[in-house]
Amino acid sequence: MDELLEKYVITLGLLILSRLGMFIPLPGIDYESFYSINRYNSALQNVITFSGHGLTFVGLFALGIVPHINASIFIQLVANLIPFLQNLQKEEGECGRRKLAQITRHLALVLAIIQSFGLSLWLKTYAIKPGSAFILGTCLSLSAGFMLNLWISEQITEKGIGDGPSLLIFVGIVSHVPRLLQHEVIPYVKNTNILKNITLGFLFLTMMAGVAIIHEGTNKILLISSKQLTKNKINTSANHIPFKVNHAGVTPIVLASTSLNLITSLCRSTNNRFMWLLTNFMPLVTFQKIISIVVYFLLVVGFSYSHGLLIVKPDEISKNLQKMETSIQGVRPGKDTTFFLRTKLQNFILLGSILLACIACMPLIIEITLETTMFRTFGPASLLISTGIILQTREQIRALLHSKNYSELMN
Structure with a gap:
């Protein structure tokens, strides 16, 4: 069998196996009660997206x-603060990356047990026979299911096409589209006027364009090396440092959504006199949604900007440029380069954070203006994930095809 075709078959088979695991029911749960109560629970939407709608x-x-x-996000953030993890990531090569992956795997198992226990306590409300036996059985089942699903994702990465975890998330998102079209999009289009439909289409295309800009947008800082100076070849487009518009991916959106839900829960659970006075000056629903948009926007900007400053380090970039006898055009090496990079990147990261926040707020704006919640489950996070996975998988397929053509040419 052709190598590329074999990878396709392995990937497809493992994805089907993973999807079948989503529908293997856990014992002792009243599914009708669970689905009817949590169908429109907005607090679960981001978790549902990342779990593959499990x-x-x-x-x-x-x-x-x-x-x-x-676990991966935690290790990525902590690796810059712990010398041992930083050494594994940068100095020990492939062996270090394997050790770091093993540490991530162990941490993921611990988190899976904790999340399984929390989910078991929550599902206890919908249990046919609630008790300690139900909690223990559900916790063990969910933890074992997670490890099996993680193994499937790793097999896809090693023997199939694309990144396994990303593909599992993508398949979960795509599997939800037919249900969204049937229950949300088609009824809305039939029951609303043409102007609202055109506005909805325009806003969706705007959101898609913003997602494309975030994925593909880069800022190139041109470099000049000592060899180029001797050869009088200064303007070389290949020599540059590319900085992406969005360094954090969908992490700021997830953190902002979680924080907003927590803030909302706290406001509802406390009797705040100031909040009561404000709600008397405008309709309650409109007020809450406007406040939610403003707070959500600020949270996304804050998380994205902080993540960008934590990941991108101008000092290290400046030192690496000096080691390679390379400098930025028009900027002196050393402190001037560090200051230039810090100022340039802070402004660029802030611009990318604002753009990401604008796209993240689009579903809330659509919900207020057009009175539809169809983008709650298929919003910017899903679009960002899907677009990134499609581009990543396309590049890997293209690389495999180039490798195959090169091998045939050599033979």
Whole structure:
């Protein structure tokens, strides 16, 4: 069998196996009661997206790969603060990356057990026979399902096409589209006027364009080396430092959504006199949604900007440029380069954070102006993930095709 075709078959088979695991029911749960109560629970939407919509059905793979994603984000952030992890990441090469992956895997298992226990306590409300036996059984089942799903994702990465965890999330997002079209999009289009439909289409295209800009947008800082100076070849487009518009991916959106839900819960659970006075001056629903947009916008900007400053380090970039005998055009090496990079990148990261926040707020704006909630489950986070995975998988397929053509040419 052709190598590329074999990779296609392995990937497809493992994705089907993972999707089947989503529908293997957990014992002892009243699914009708669970689905009817949590169908429109907005607090679950981001978790559902990252779990591959496993929490929509509460199957064996309900956790999806959420614990692995959380562990990876935690390790990525902490690696810059702990010398041991930083050494594994930068100095020990492939061996260090394998050790770091093993640490991430162990942390993911711990998080899976914790999340399984929390989910078991929550599902206890919908249990046919609630008790300690139900909690223990559900916790073990969900943890085992997560490890099996993680193994499937790793096999896709090693033997198939694309990044395994990303593809599992993508398949979960795509599987939700037919249901969204049937229950949300088609009824809305039929029951509303042409102007609202045109406005909806325009806003959706605007959101798609913003997602494309965030994924593909880069800022190139031109470089000049000592060799180029001797050869009088200064303007070389290949020599530059590319900085992406969005360094954090969808992490700021997830953190902002979680924080907003927490703030909303706290406001509802406390009797705040100031909040009561404000709500008397305008309709309650409109006021809450406007406040939610403003707070959500600021949270996304804050998380994205902080993440960008934490990941991008101008001091290290400046030192590496000096080691390679390379400098930025028109800027002296050393402190001037560090200051230039810090100022340039801070402004660029802030611009990218504002753009990401504008796109993240689009579903809330659509909900207020057009009175539809169709983008709650298929919003910017889903679009960002889907677009990134499609581009990443396309590049890997293109590389495999080039490798195959080169091998045939050499033979």
